[in-house]
Amino acid sequence: MQVTEHVHAIKIPFSLTTESGIVVERFVYSYIICGKNVCLVDCGVASSEDVIFDYMKKTGRDPQDISLIVQTHSHADHIGSTPAIKELTGCEVAAHGDAVGWIEHPDIQLRERPIPNFNTLTGGPVKVDRVLEDGDVFDLGEGMSLQVIHTPGHSKGSISLLLSPDNVLFSGDAIPLVGDIPIYDDVTEVLSSLRKLRDISDMKVLLSSWDDPIEGEGTYKAxxxxxxxxxxxxxxxxxxxxxxxxxxxxxxxLEGIPVNPLVVRTFEAHLKVNEDIS
Ligand SMILES: [Zn+2]
Incomplete structure (x- = not known):
């Protein structure tokens, strides 16, 4: 789906089967920024390259135009097809310094954050070519730039990205979604990251990885x-x-939603908070 003149959203469905055999249907968004070259923001689960390439061909872009993948964070459902896309296009991969370890070593990620079906979601290890920090800016050509905003909490290396001049914010998994299971590792950090995003002026479109595109005032409301x-x-x-x-x-x-390791991790993070967060 085309969201703005330069940005397209691809919704990638996947399913998780819990240890008790319950199948949980989820989805993740991957975003395409089209300039002279193409920049991807996240790559979905393993094998999503087919979906992404098919979409690009239908919209008249050659997948070989992909020159850059920016990872909002290290989780398996965001990096799954990154190794394949890098291999097929020779593009660069960029991620925050705190996310590099889990992207380059998914085995460590699985050990430290076990989730159902991890090995079917990830496409294996991939080298990060450019290590990012808060405030870094990509020049995407054609007058477009992409600014890195460190928004930890969901994971320690989570970033959001602000595309100018379109004023589009890619928030990855930084903004918890009401009605969905809350997933984050650090409560204090997630709140300060949300307040940081709240301070962005004149945001026009919000592109979260786990919600449909939101425009206008709805961005701040979310x-x-x-x-x-x-x-x-x-x-x-x-x-x-x-x-x-x-x-x-x-x-x-969320009555009736099965308890899973991700939500338990979030609840346990709340038990570690000592200060008043109201
Ligand atoms: Zn995530």
Whole structure:
């Protein structure tokens, strides 16, 4: 789907099967920024290169035009087809310094953050060519630039990216989505990252990896809702962690959603918070 003059969104569905055999349907977005060359923001799960290349051909772009992949973070559903796309196009791969370890060594990621179906989501290790930090800017040509904003919390190397002059924000998984399971490692960091994104002026389009494109005032509303959601989860964990994780899920409006390792990791992160986050 074309979102702006230069940006296209590709929704990539995938499924997870939990240890108890429950199949969870999810999706992740990959984004294409078209200038003289093509920049991808994340690459979806393993084998998504076929979907991405087919889309590009249909819109009149040669997949060989891909010169850069910027990873919003290291998680398997964002880096799955990166090795294949790099191999097929010779493009550069860029990611925040804190994300490099898990991108170049998915085996370490699996050990440190076990999730169902990890090995079917990731396409294996890939070398990061350009190590990013907050404030770095890519010149994408044709007057376009892409600014790196370090937004840790979901994971330590999570970044968001601001495309100028279109004022499009790619937020990866930085903004928790109300009604979906909350997934982050550090509560204080996720909140300060959300406030950092809230301060961006004149944002026109918000492109999250786990939500459909949002335009106009809705962009700021989504961030505000994310902040409120984190606070709601915090309250629920404080109140009901001693009862059960199921009860915490019910309290945040996710009754009946099976407890999985990702959401337990988030709830445990809330138990580590000492300060008042209200
Ligand atoms: Zn993620």
């Amino acid at each position: 961030i505000d809702e994310g902040i409120e959601y984190v606070k709601k989860v915090h309250e629920a964990v404080q109140k009901f962690s001693s009862v059960s994780w199921e009860k915490v899920l019910e309290e945040i409006g």
